[in-house]
């Protein structure tokens with residue numbers, strides 16, 4: 001299917017993989033206009049389901065198979081389930097293009113993509129996403145970070161179906177008080193909760209890595225938001241950060257995640273950039 005993108009010379013061509021909770025908001029923002037950027041293509045699993053949305057855009061993009069986005073765009077935004085990460089990112093970075101990765105937990109098992117990007121002049125950009133303060137963690141990591149600890153609390157609906165819960169036969173449906181499900185490294189958490197703790201992996205990559213970043217995951221029937229609290233101890237500063245995310249139509253995903261990607265896209269061609 002071919003769209004009618006209004007590509008202007010010199011504009012950064014952007015493609016989006018996955019039009020779910022995050023992808024539709026990014027597509028809408030690009031269609032409404034981000035300086036210097038054009039939405040040129042999208043990949044969807046079921047084109048019929050997205051026909052009205054895509055047709056309703058002012059400049060409907062092309063619909064392409066997920067692994068062809070890197071051929072047509074300068075920058076591919078991955079916002080599909082994490083098992084599609086490689087199919088989206090590899091074709092882009094091996095052509096020297098950039099990929100924005102939101103399913104960042106999936107990057108841990110595909111870390112050779114970073115080497116592939118490096119070898120071909122490509123880039124992998126991880127937005128702050130549903131988290132806060134990766135600028136401060138990046139800055140502290142120029143010095144020495146001693147520890148990073150994170151506690152995530154989610155409403156029960158936001159955790160249902162997580163592999164860790166299923167494999168351990170944990171019944172969270174009838175919880176009356178908070179239950180600590182997991183405590184360990186960000187790497188292990190990403191395996192057990194692939195759709196829940198991308199934030200912990202982003203935090204770890206900004207700081208001391210997935211093996212030294214510690215996280216607790218709680219199922220909490222007393223909260224209505226996805227709550228993340230972080231404590232960082234470094235030789236330059238000690239800081240505590242917290243964010244209480246309003247879930248989107250996907251209860252696992254905070255509303256701010258798409259906004260974080262849109263903010264990152266705006267920085268690609270901005271004259272004034274604030275924050276690292």
Ligand SMILES: NC(=O)C1=CN([C@@H]2O[C@H](COP(=O)(O)OP(=O)(O)OC[C@H]3O[C@@H](n4cnc5c(N)ncnc54)[C@H](O)[C@@H]3O)[C@@H](O)[C@H]2O)C=CC1
Nearest residue numbers: 018019020021022043044045080103129130195198250253
């Ligand atoms: N980095 C962060 O802070 C955060 C990351 N995430 C992650 O972002 C990703 C996207 O999240 P949501 O938009 O909430 O998920 P979603 O489930 O709402 O959307 C995913 C979309 O990908 C589509 N899709 C699946 N297979 C596809 C294929 N082969 N080709 C094209 N499209 C395909 C699905 O049909 C769906 O529309 C997830 O991996 C999620 O875990 C979510 C929240 C925070």
Ligand SMILES: O=C([O-])CC(=O)C(=O)O
Nearest residue numbers: 130196198199226253254
């Ligand atoms: O939206 C959130 O609060 C965080 C989230 O789902 C993730 O990190 O995957």
